[in-house]
Amino acid sequence: MTKPREAPPRSRRSGIARRPPSSPTPPTRLEGGFPLGKTGRTHPPLGLGLWAMGRWRPEDEARTKATIGHALERGLRWFDTAEVYGAGRSERILGDVLYRAGPTAQDAWVVTKLSWEHLRTAQVRPSLMGSLQRLGRSRVDLYLVHSPDPRVPIAETMAALETLWTEGMIGAIGVSNFSREQLIEARAALRKTDVVVNQVLYNLFERDDGDDVLDYCRKEGIVVEAYTPLARGLLAGRYQSGAVPVGPARSTGLRDRLEELQERARRLDALAREAGVPMASLALHWLARRGVAPAFGASQPAQVDDVLTAWAARPTDVVLSRADTIARGDAD
Numbered sequence: 001m002t003k004p005r006e007a008p009p010r011s012r013r014s015g016i017a018r019r020p021p022s023s024p025t026p027p028t029r030l031e032g033g034f035p036l037g038k039t040g041r042t043h044p045p046l047g048l049g050l051w052a053m054g055r056w057r058p059e060d061e062a063r064t065k066a067t068i069g070h071a072l073e074r075g076l077r078w079f080d081t082a083e084v085y086g087a088g089r090s091e092r093i094l095g096d097v098l099y100r101a102g103p104t105a106q107d108a109w110v111v112t113k114l115s116w117e118h119l120r121t122a123q124v125r126p127s128l129m130g131s132l133q134r135l136g137r138s139r140v141d142l143y144l145v146h147s148p149d150p151r152v153p154i155a156e157t158m159a160a161l162e163t164l165w166t167e168g169m170i171g172a173i174g175v176s177n178f179s180r181e182q183l184i185e186a187r188a189a190l191r192k193t194d195v196v197v198n199q200v201l202y203n204l205f206e207r208d209d210g211d212d213v214l215d216y217c218r219k220e221g222i223v224v225e226a227y228t229p230l231a232r233g234l235l236a237g238r239y240q241s242g243a244v245p246v247g248p249a250r251s252t253g254l255r256d257r258l259e260e261l262q263e264r265a266r267r268l269d270a271l272a273r274e275a276g277v278p279m280a281s282l283a284l285h286w287l288a289r290r291g292v293a294p295a296f297g298a299s300q301p302a303q304v305d306d307v308l309t310a311w312a313a314r315p316t317d318v319v320l321s322r323a324d325t326i327a328r329g330d331a332d
């Protein structure tokens with residue numbers, strides 16, 4: 001079994017243990033958040049997702065690290081990664097940036113995910129150990145089951161996770177891409193703790209998964225995290241020109257409805273201009289207004305700034321209601 005990295009990592013050049021650099025000015029934190037089950041902790045309101053951090057070539061690593069570092073400086077504390085992102089590269093990059101950030105990153109909220117290929121009892125512990133080693137931590141704040149696999153009983157995975165939770169290696173247990181029924185099954189399998197988060201695809205254009213679980217989660221005090229909150233940039237003003245998106249946008253169901261969604265995106269853009277807020281503000285606050293916590297993606301520091309500007313601008317309920325109507329394809 002692999003041991004998590006407890007000791008400071010060693011410099012590749014000298015082999016000498018590195019000291020985390022100090023940071024004299026703590027950044028401003030984002031306000032708000034959600035109670036995290038019965039843990040007594042608060043789930044941050046907005047997070048940076050690091051799926052893309054594993055997709056870039058090694059020569060893009062400096063930009064990737066700068067993006068995470070900038071997010072930390074700007075007060076973001078929730079970082080969402082997974083063992084499958086870049087086959088561990090995303091976790092490794094995050095671990096490195098957090099380590100180098102020293103005290104600034106002390107209160108980072110680190111979330112990673114157990115791959116859908118590792119849901120058997122014998123696979124769960126080695127998977128977590130691998131993640132901890134890459135992250136350079138002895139525990140994660142939240143560990144999510146990335147996605148269920150119908151071939152593996154949910155109860156089997158949850159029991160293995162509960163053991164790790166009991167040992168203190170997981171601050172809290174969550175799931176991702178679980179339907180309401182799967183969520184109920186997962187909770188029933190836990191004896192000493194509960195599922196505190198369900199992370200699902202949720203944005204103005206793609207609502208089915210989120211709508212399916214939202215009421216249940218609200219009632220049961222489970223935080224709903226939204227992934228792909230900006231529809232891969234379409235809800236932040238990208239891809240409105242009719243050009244076929246390249247890169248990550250290709251991999252979503254958005255591509256199949258692109259023309260129709262582009263038209264709606266243009267109308268949302270016009271609404272945002274009229275309301276005097278950035279377009280991404282509609283996307284993020286539509287989720288926040290529902291009590292959902294968005295984990296957005298960014299591939300460069302400027303995108304982090306844009307998203308935080310959008311987060312700081314608060315559209316009125318009337319504007320959000322009009323955005324909801326437009327995004328559904330109804331007349332405004």
Ligand SMILES: NC(=O)c1ccc[n+]([C@@H]2O[C@H](COP(=O)([O-])OP(=O)(O)OC[C@H]3O[C@@H](n4cnc5c(N)ncnc54)[C@H](OP(=O)(O)O)[C@@H]3O)[C@@H](O)[C@H]2O)c1
Nearest residue numbers: 049050051227228229230231232233236296297299303306
């Ligand atoms: N649990 C799951 O199964 C699951 C699945 C998918 C994602 N996730 C998590 O959710 C996170 C977010 O997902 P996502 O990356 O699909 O989310 P997203 O926030 O909808 O899209 C992020 C992309 O939008 C573009 N973008 C961001 N800010 C922009 C701006 N200001 N202007 C224009 N474009 C902008 C960037 O594209 P470019 O990089 O191309 O510039 C960025 O990579 C992931 O990183 C991952 O952590 C989880």
